[in-house]
Ligand SMILES: Nc1ncnc2c1ncn2[C@@H]1O[C@H](COP(=O)(O)OP(=O)(O)OP(=O)(O)O)[C@@H](O)[C@H]1O
């Protein structure tokens with residue numbers, strides 16, 4: 001078990017700067033999720049920590065030692081990849097034994113067998129042990145990949161989108177299992193994903209990565225309720241947060257000619273961007289604003305509406321029981337205490353900045 | 354997989370079978386010719402039209418390994434009686450064996466020695482070319498090499514001119530440094546011939562092995578070299594087999610340099626076999642016997658590696 005710390009780590013590949021002065025701390029025993037779009041530098045971050053990539057500058061600390069000069073083998077971390085981490089020539093057992101076999105470990109055969117047995121039990125893959133890897137389903141493969149990581153009791157688990165190749169059902173169940181595994185092992189996890197649902201449901205802490213920089217670190221509710229800027233605001237939540245340009249006047253928000261109440265009465269000032277999550281838009285007769293329903297998506301429990309307020313397109317989540325029709329004109333308002341304001345130019349959350 | 358075939362597929366299949374058959378006939382005829390001549394008595398070797406039905410004999414093989422001379426007078430009866438069966442075959446064919454003046458032992462022909470030279474030189478040079486080629490290819494495939502494309506082109510370019518062009522300077526150099534007529538000399542030469550080829554083919558194969566496999570091994574606690582042995586080598590076996598067969602065939606069959614760079618000590622079989630044509634008696638069945646035995650190692654080598662080759666020859670195209 002150990003904490004992991006990156007200090008001003010930079011890494012460039014030819015012309016692309018994959019990581020820019022990235023600093024990040026994963027506490028001992030924490031489940032840290034790194035969320036970012038494709039190309040944000042997630043994989044690079046993990047590879048730098050694992051020792052597969054040498055940072056151009058900065059420090060990588062695992063436990064209390066700077067490991068920049070150390071080889072991957074010496075770092076005692078485990079890496080689970082999206083794919084290709086199993087050896088097709090070996091059986092499941094062979095794959096699970098592989099990380100225990102390096103000469104440096106000097107592990108006895110009965111100890112190896114014991115650990116493989118334990119890992120297989122934990123992941124419920126005992127019945128697969130003697131199968132060839134090629135004959136496994138996607139979910140089984142990923143279980144074995146995770147097994148490969150846990151047999152070793154590494155100091156840190158690094159996971160690079162281990163679930164993204166699986167179908168939705170399987171992803172959900174493995175998500176729960178991984179979370180449970182983390183609790184049982186009490187180990188440090190650094191989990192990388194581009195899937196915000198995964199991030200929100202698994203992370204003790206989430207770090208939002210954008211083009212090689214960490215934009216915000218916080219608990220899932222921090223990230224969801226108090227995004228530092230519009231980028232983070234739109235990174236989590238589905239459908240994403242509505243961003244509406246407008247201005248303050250007379251202690252109210254003025255958008256598209258409508259006047260809506262706000263809790264934080266900033267003084268009338270320059271143009272801002274209001275941010276409000278779809279579930280915080282309320283459809284009711286007599287509400288201050290008006291929009292036309294463009295589309296309705298019935299999800300069973302809720303309906304997701306796409307609204308046109310003039311030129312501005314909004315999403316709203318409403319109870320499924322609400323009777324409405326396409327092209328209908330509706331009145332709506334928002335929950336004033338749930339409205340965020342961002343700087344129109346920089347996108348910074350004005351309450352946080 | 355359901356065996357549903359349309360009519361046109363059946364027709365195409367037939368056409369393919371016929372084509373394979375024709376190709377086989379074209380390729381196997383010379384081999385049949387050599388093999389059959391090797392078992393013919395001398396008198397039937399050059400008949401026109403060729404003899405197809407004959408009683409096979411081992412005389413050409415007996416003669417191949419022994420130094421012989423024309424028989425001036427018949428062998429003495431007791432010598433003939435005491436001789437082993439193969440020696441009798443030679444006498445029966447009207448030739449005498451050459452004996453050592455002092456010990457009276459039968460002197461062997463050069464064939465066995467040249468054959469051994471061929472084996473030593475081909476096997477060692479193939480081993481060197483394939484192992485060096487694999488390591489080089491691995492380096493090019495996995496590490497950032499400055500000017501990688503230029504290096505690879507340079508390596509390939511060594512094969513762009515016909516080797517014989519440099520024969521004379523090579524000959525003079527070998528003379529000077531004392532590599533003339535040595536095993537080492539030919540081994541170096543053939544390794545150099547084959548290396549560029551080995552690098553290029555092996556690079557294709559290694560590029561196809563996902564580097565994630567090794568990286569996982571590195572994180573698991575293996576050194577780069579251990580990861581290479583445990584992961585890359587087993588995965589690259591198909592390619593190694595294909596490359597080895599190609600290199601072996603090239604070294605085994607090489608004629609021009611062997612002829613020029615060696616004369617006795619390190620001479621290989623290819624220049625030796627035809628040299629027997631000119632030594633008084635062009636005995637075609639003996640030459641055919643020599644050529645026949647010479648074909649065997651390639652056939653055996655290829656046969657042993659056939660499973661790897663089938664996949665390897667497609668240059669990884671069907672690997673997944
Ligand atoms: N070996 C490499 N050579 C050149 N550029 C690279 C290399 N590895 C990564 N990059 C670049 O660095 C940037 C970050 O890549 P990285 O793989 O870390 O992204 P990621 O967040 O993992 O994306 P994804 O979600 O697609 O996996 C990208 O612009 C990528 O093109």
Ligand SMILES: [Mg+2]
Nearest residue numbers: 042043044160
């Ligand atoms: Mg990635």
